[in-house]
Amino acid sequence: VDQLPDETLLSGLGGGDEEITVAFVRRFQRKVYGVALSVLGDRALAEDVAQQAFERAWHNAHTFDPRRGTVNAWLTTITRNLAIDATRVHRPIPVDPDELLLRITASSEGPERSALAGESATELRAALYLLPREQARAVVLAGIVGLSASQVADAEGIPLGTAKTRIRTAMQRLRAVLVSEQVDHD
């Protein structure tokens, strides 16, 4: 079972197969919990959200469409959105973006997951820490923690226009790197 593709495990999860459900949870629990912890910065809350994410995945396994992305991306999005919901109630002060950046840039997934992620994750990770620090902070607060530009401005103590510019410029720079990566691979 441990050798089955992610999509097969997800199908089994939705079908109520006990052995596959165990394998699915074991395969993705570190990722799901890590995403929740990154957004929330609180272990107890992260555990609650991670648990909800598995439950949501289990309920909605039949809606997954492999043509539109990987199971990992699907599950990551579920978890992130649930975590952002939870921040609105439980954690009005966002996580420290420097700490999050450090965790992202120092991240080391297991060999299997790294191979699946391929070079694109490495390129994006590199591009992220190539950004000027203030832009990287802004785009992480918006893109991962889910803050609006106005909330980024408040968190960073900067004018709204500056926050918007930092987010926009960061995304354009990440875009430029990834377009280049795509062309190089073509």
Add this chain to the structure above:
Amino acid sequence: MTDMNCEDFERLGAELALGTLDGRERAEVLAHVEHCPNCRQELLLLSDIADRLVELTPSAEPPVGFETRVLAVLSAAGPASVMGAALPGAALPGVAEPGGGPGVGGQGGAVPGLRVVPVVRAVERRRTRLVVSLSAAVLAVVLGLGGWLVGRQTAPSGSPATQAVTASLVTGAGRVGQVVVVPGEFPWISMAVEAGLGNQTVLCQLVERDSAAVTIGSFKLANGYGYWSAPVPASASPIIGARLVDATGHTIATATFSRSF
């Protein structure tokens, strides 16, 4: 509703892709995107970046007993295929809405034994919900291109003169970092060193085709790690690479670009 144009999209597209625009602006930008193929393509690209960004979040070891608790919850809840039919998302086959819906505590599918976090209904601005907001025609286009948000698509080719170039920063012992040059009206260069060069201040130089080197700045490395970014100054000769130079003037790492600027 204000009619937005391509300039407005350029200003707000990144926030739209990141899912952080408020409802009014989001609706206005989407109304423009629906009728503008160029901005739609750009939104696809930005959304792809936004999704990849979230995927970068690192894994972490959950608390002891987490796996057991999750399995107990799933086991107690019964077959998913039955429960799922009554849940949000199930009514949208092909337009999956992963997460972001009402919290578990607000659903009929609440599970006995689950520690429920009260969750408020998310503001309708998640990028996963862009799909639901787009018209059927737009949706057909974006899905037809191979995916939306959590999918992957080929970037537009564009002009090579405006595309960024990445190059590995190498020493005799191998790769130690990466250099990115983004051409255009205001070209800039970024350099990241990941390991192998210790603690020191290094000069960053651009190498021109005639082998001349132009120092454009310096940055500090701490435990082999450091990154730096700066505008690229105008040069009379095409730039073919970059290099790092130590305090004694020795070149300690080089990068060669696949094309000159």
